[in-house]
Amino acid sequence: MAGLRLGPLLRYVDWETGSRATVWVETTRPCTAVVRCADGSSGSSPTFAVEGHHYALVVVTGLTPGSSTAYEVLLDGRRAWPLEGSRFPPSTITTPAVPQPEEAGPVRIAFGSCRWAAPPAGGHDLSPGSRLRSSEEDAIGPDALDTLAARLAADPTAVRPDVLLLLGDQVYADETSKATRQRIAARRDLGEPPGAEVADYEEYTHLYDESWRDPDVRWLLSTVPSCMIFDDHDVIDDWNTSGAWLEDMRRTPWWHERIVSGLMSYWVYQHLGNLSPDALAADPLYAAVRAAPDATETLRRHAAEADADPAGTRWSYRRVFGRVRLLMVDTRAARVLDEQERSMLDAGEARWLRDEVLTDRAAYDHLLIGTSLPWLLPPLVHHAETWNAALCRGERGGPDGRWARIGEKVRRACDLEHWAAFPESFRQLSELLREAGRGPDAPATVCVLSGDVHHAYVAEPRWSDSVPDDTSGARILQLTCSPVHNSIPATIRAGFRLGWSRAGRWLGRGLALHGRTGAAPMDWRKTGGPWFGNQLMTLTLHGRKAVLTLVQARERPTGAQLETVLERTLTSND
Template sequence: MEAAAGTASPVLAGPLLRHTATDRMVLWLASREPLDLMIRVTGRDQPQQHYLDRAIRGDELTRLRVGSHAWLHLLEITPDLPLPRDTFLEYDLGIVTHGTPRWVQDWAPHLCPGNRARPGFVLKSRLDRILHGSCRRPHHPAADGLLRVDEELQSAANPGEVPALLLMTGDQIYADDVAGPMLHAIHCVIHQLGLYQEVLEGASLAHSRELTSVANAYYHRDELLPKSEFNEELTERFFGGVRKPVFTTANAGNHLISFAEVIAMYLLVWSPTPWSLVTAAEPVSDVDELARYRREQQAIDAFRAGLPKAARALANVPVYMIFDDHDISDDWNLSALWETTAYEHPFSRRIIGNALLGYLLCQGWGNQPGNVRDLLVPCRQLLDADRDHHELDKATQDQLIDNLFHFRHWHYSLPTHPKLVVLDTRTHRWRSELRRSHPSGLMDWEALTDFQQEIMGEKAVVVVSPAPMFGVKLIEMIQRVFTWFGKPLLVDAENWMAHRGAASVLLNIFGHPRTPGHFVILSGDVHYSFAYDIRLRHKRNGPQIWQITSSGIKNEFPNGLLEWLDRLNRWLFAPWSPLNWFTKRRRMHIRPRLPEGREAGERLWNHAGIGEVWLDDDGTPSAIRQLNADGGGTVFQPGRDV
């Protein structure tokens, strides 16, 4: 096959190390051509011990073609011998050409840690150390928290210090908020790799090829996004009279639209290699837009410079992922009225479906491949079909998107110790019984019942909820007030306590006599970090609960505003405050942990980075830290009751 010009390695991104177990090893990678591969797994300290050393079999490899010169590969490898736990392992991928393999050190040396010749990992016997975080926004000026993950992996002196896994708990990309230079890079990658284009319906442009040539290609895509008869009900008036359609974010001028754009975005955030396909350009002429483009270019250049280390981190620790709203679009499924507007219009339906298909192929596929296997049949029908014009078939694409919207198993769990349960809080929504415009519950009754059955009888459990189950009371109260005035979209009014039914069922789960004794809840979403110790009031043998929030990996909350919110929250919701009785959490006894390095009593930590949790044998956190992307960090110490 003819290769696209501009890069020496046939591999565009990866490998990303995904699901690992004694009998299974899952790797994801993207390449310019379909690859024949070999795999080696050895002990790092016993290189003569080979657990794998052979060609990857056909039943262990799934390929999907996404462009003329672009293929996705998922490797589900069964070791010849069970992989040992709690010891350093190294793995190597050989790209076989004319019978001769080229190994990772030849085609991606940046993935090899230190002076090692290949990537590696430790398969842990229990979840003793977890790294977690969300919200990786490439053009935010903060440093990239994945670089801190790489630093922690490099500094681990023995297997016990290596993290058991990395949890990316939402917003791994920002499909709805793309910098101008990143969008230009996306278009370069699409062109160089021939990523498949598509026919568009219900839009002012008929084909995705037009996205690079229309007058609104940069910073004005919100004007291309769909309008509908419901749009007036679902717009919000910002200060200064600017109107915001429900489908978009306030920064939707470069919202991703086509499937090709979504795939290119993933390649560019996972790997430094596709950036060799990007040319230098400034495709805007307006003075203000050019100034913005150049500011964003500085941030994107810094992000790009860190990608070799970020890619190395993703290759050297098992990584598990779940979506949140920005992986698809801001306010995704926030209310029943939002859903009606977005899904009944063919253009917005396609945009959401393309982003969800990108999540499936680049994130969800590697978590538990068996869970999504049924979706691969229609994916093959769409992507692997013979085509003369490198264009996706519209009817097949629409049918696949329908399948994605009806899919009910994005959530998953791992039989680790303690058990890990990852929740889908986006597609199982409990719609408001009061008004269609009010926020939906993050999970409906059926999904919450399934969650309860999943954890019943466990002694301890680690739960990933992209949005905190127990957040900052003042911020939740502000969201409640805006909802009462009919403006939930203005403040992203979605939290576990925003819907009476979902909040009640969730709190009842914690009070069930067979519920786990220890709950560790890991969350992100909010762009600041905090930790709470939580108990049920008036229940002597109730569970111990820890809400631990780490956000963002590469994003931060406006610092001055967060200072005031933190301060007002302490004043208004002090332990003696009657306002506590107006919250749905009045049955809960909450003790915030105080971050070291902050003034007395302050609870919120506002630095991009990665969260770290150490767990004892019984699932109790022995240490809760936030590791700053640019060095340093904090320890969350137990504080006062609220």
């Protein structure tokens, strides 16, 4: 008899028709998965197999626009969800009313990144001289995702996000918990590389078990649609930092299996649910996986090709929520790493992003760019990264000189690999966002949504020819929110505070002079933060109005609570 191993996850809800959704499940054996809704709508799919695991992505059709309907999951005709005796409210699928644009209600988009399901067994810095042991989970505070789930489960009438954006580091392949290490140790010798890090597909499934089987998070993901994109820890810290880094990794005996397994598991557990029913129907890889008795080799071949030729695979995608356009951008696998042609996005990916941003701008009031890595960083960090990129490029002493070698060491030691570390890509993105935010068809806001850097902040650019308080174009913002659940070392807090300070700006300018990097295409300033803690941001978009909220999970005598740290109107334009 088939059982439900993981899920269900409500992934895609169709905002164009209001009548379709997708639900992802992992089962214990081959079966037919059925999603049956209380309003009579339904969908079914046979499972497909990868490495002895069984999955289905069920397309539900016939949903009523503007409704919220409870659903259940049946496996070979037997109910597997809701779980017997569940303390949670029914899982529901909520669809938009898809009215005329002027009648549309608000769109609520919650986002964040960097979530440890459990602290790593090896410890992590909290303050100088201190270590976090796995028995000290309370030291990093409550999980913001867990706390959101508890709030919504306790009050079924509470306002829920329309979608949850998970902007990277959904799992940590290189920082495993005590429980995961024990499971790995039962399979192989931890004394052999890669040690307690994840080695293959089966061990990746342990990470998703640990992360998504958490009862509160499991219920939350069953009832709030989600969009996901990877970052480095989904594979390994500093993934694709540089060409030299990649050469070193490819010389290790375990790397090939890690990257292939990482991309395979990402496709199954995260990427597949990002796609619309129409995109799924047109995807030859999805068709081949579903048709194969065992899709392991089909998917392994795809992942190996994606690693060997990143330009041949697109992980980025577009989602539309009424008059809100979201572009989720791959800033890890799509990189060009040659020092003389270094780019955050390959040429095809850059063209895709430009076309998606500028095509039919009148169709959206708000443009959201989801990129795990922030576009605008604290000025000191930004200049440190552009300086480092110049050294590694050979600006001082040539590409084989001493400064280039020092630059590569510093780059890896200090994680200097954000947009600023790809100066030409930073310039291109800045100009693209500026172009998107100008002219008669400009949206009300252009927001870059990011995580990664373990603090939250709001930053705004100002070009030299901008008119002060000009309201004729879009308000362009960098909105960064991280972590959902992770440690915040004291050194990181101090470093980022310095990075935003006046002294940090001066230090940054000194680095720019030494690296001969030239001036940035514009200036920017922090208009909110920095905030440290386990947190989530939410954008509430209604017509051309936008409101930003930041909540933090804090432990109180009555239990963990989400407390509002910021609520700010970004634009009040009608």
